[in-house]
Amino acid sequence: MENRFFALGALSAALAVLLGAFGAHALKARLAPEQLAIFETGVRYHLVHALGLLAAAWAVGRFGGDAARWGGWLLLVGTVLFSGSLYLLALTGVRWLGLVTPFGGVAFVVGWVLLALAALRSGPPA
DSSP: OHHHHHHHHHHHHHHHHHHHHHIIIIITTTSOHHHHHHHHHHHHHHHHHHHHHHHHHHHHHHHOHHHHHHHHHHHHHHIIIIIHHHHHHHHHOOGGGGGTHHHHHHHHHHHHHHHHHHHHHTOSOO
16 A cells, blocks of 8 residues: 555656646646636645655555555545646636535545554554
């Protein structure tokens, strides 16, 4: 599982960088400033949580347990829901997509809390 989370985190980071470049170069002239800001917020959270997936890979290998695994999956789900909804909102202008974004935010928070619980439950280092 740690290999899977590490690969997902690395690929997610690569995608975030590509989307950031796309936003900065291809979309800058096409989107209104507020839409571009929404897209950039999606990229920022995407990149941070790609790094979170790398941390989840480490946590699964170091601590094991369901909390670390679920934490990693929730960071991935959060990325899809939070950043994905912001990307689509910025590109399409469909406002109801903003209703999806908070579910991604909740997934992020729960994912991070589960990673913390995995660490706390692991006990002192050997």
